[in-house]
Amino acid sequence: MNDAARDTAAPTVSLAAEYAASGVGPVLQQLDDELVGLAPVKQRIREIAALLLVDRVRAKFGLASEPPTLHMSFTGNPGTGKTTVARRMAEILFKLGYVRRGHLVAVTRDDLVGQYIGHTAPKTKEVLKKAMGGVLFIDEAYYLYRQENERDYGQESIEILLQVMENNRDDLVVILAGYADKMDQFFRSNPGFRSRVAHHIDFPDYTDANLLEIGEKMLAGLSYRLSESARAALTQYIPARRAQPLFANARSIRNALDRARLRQANRLFSEGDQALTLERLTTIEEADIRASRVFGQSPGA
Amino acid sequence: MRVTQGCFSFLPDLTDDDILTQVQYALEKGWAVNLEFTDDPHPRNTYWEMWGLPMFDLHDAKGVLMELEACRKLHGDKYIRLSAFDSSHGWESVRISFLVNRPPHEDGFRLERIAGPGRTQRYEIRGYGLDRPEGARYR
Structure with missing residues (x-):
């Protein structure tokens, strides 16, 4: 914002003050200090934090501020810090007031998909209930969809997930994680997921x-x-x-x-x-x- | 006749936001939140049907509201109550319980006089709904 613009706008809100009040600064700093490398990831997290902060300021001016969709997919090789960043993400989103509780529920296929007909839906719903108000982290998300078996219960779980991701956007953030090639395959076979996941973040290998x-x-x-x-x-x-x-x-x-x-x-x-x-x-x-x-x-x- | 039982029963019915706040309070206290429904709201009927298992491991009340929505979808024509159980030592009992759904039309209760031996008169209250078979009481 340049000086002229600041003078013409009647009430002003200091972005810096808002930033300080949100308490997200130390979290981002900690992210920088404790996580080595991962420049593109940190960049994207800063962008998201900035967007949420600006949205908050916009809301103070009474401007329309539709909460952005924050479902994310983390792709990268094993050991590149996907889970660690997801954990941080929950904290950042909580500090920014995007999620209400800021806890992380980390699950894999086992926790979502049942073993017999009618077992999957309650299981998935149970996990979603637990994740409400926080972040649901689905590790190895591509296992949810088994291409070779069209009667696999994973599909049912995916449908429930998609529904909740759409209807409860302000209640929880879903983060899918997995290896890049398999996740690509997964998104290709589930276009619904691709369009509902706004942020695709790639975790580079460490030097x-x-x-x-x-x-x-x-x-x-x-x-x-x-x-x-x-x-x-x-x-x-x-x-x-x-x-x-x-x-x-x-x-x-x-x-x-x-x-x-x-x-x-x-x-x-x-x-x-x-x-x-x-x-x-x-x-x-x-x-x-x-x-x-x-x-x-x-x-x- | 408007059934009044449990907390807040003399207030207007709680909105979903009110329920959310109450549930969040209960969850933060570590109480297990439970949904029950019945079509026999007699005050002495303590055995309501459970809707799923008590929810004690949630962080956010929204999860309970999701269950409540599902329960209303299926049992919207019955009474649904929400209770929170405190399992801590010394309490081990329900700490809060209130109605979160009632049928569109509440039949209410009538007083029955039963003549006893001699000139004794016994009384009982009986829900009008109970004259109809289970499942067809509040349609």
Whole structure:
């Protein structure tokens, strides 16, 4: 808004004040601080936050402010932070006053689809009831639709979901998540979903540097730290692990670090009699990382 | 005759927004919200039919309202009440209960005098609706 426009409008509302009052600033900041990489995702979340904030200001001026449709689909490879962001999303939307409670209900096909005729509808409705006023996160959403079986109960669940997504738009936000290719397939076979989901957010893979940073953050959260040489080892570990099958980005790193912690504990045990200092308790050494199978030295490790 | 039982029964019927507020209060207190319906609203009839299971794990009252809508669709011509049960130690009882739906036309009750032994007179109230068979009482 330029100065001239501000002078002509009779009552003014400060966007900055509104922003501060909403309490969304710290949440976005936290998102920035705690989540490494994911630039396009953060960008989109900022846009949504801005839209909701502007809508709120518009409402103060008595302008029409139809609440936007906020159903989203998160696509990306395993371990790219879809669930983490969904959790944050619930908080952001709550702070912006878009959802009333701000809780997240995370479900998969099992929670929605029943095992026999007539079992699916109550099950799906139960989940939807629980998610009212918050965010419903459907992980691996493409499993809802089984193309090869036209009598699959998933279809019934999809129909109920679509109906609620349309009729209760201001009561809950549905976030579908899954791997990109399968989700594309899913949306192709369910055009109703595609049109009702306004935001398609793609989660890019992390770079090696991102993953290293993520690993260090994870360790810091658990009061561990990497020694210099261990850090170098982890730097080598990441591309080596990426080259192997079933690489799951941050999740692979978490698993690797969990195993490193096991080895560290084991090492402390075997070194036995030495007095344990805080330093030794919290440091992960190079050997703990190098022992990984990824380096191809000890297949049994 | 307008049946009055439960909370708020001398107020005008609660709107859906009012119900939403009450239910949200109950949910925030951790009470299990339950829907029941009947076509025999005699005050001594405590056994109303349950509509689904009590809802104790919801965060938002809207979920209860969805169930209420579904219940009204099927049993809109009956009495529906909403109750909230407090399971905490020392209470373990219904904390709030109110009507959320009544039939379009309420027949009301009549007083019956029953002659007892000697000159004793016993009284009972009987809903006019009960003269008709179950399921056809409020159509």
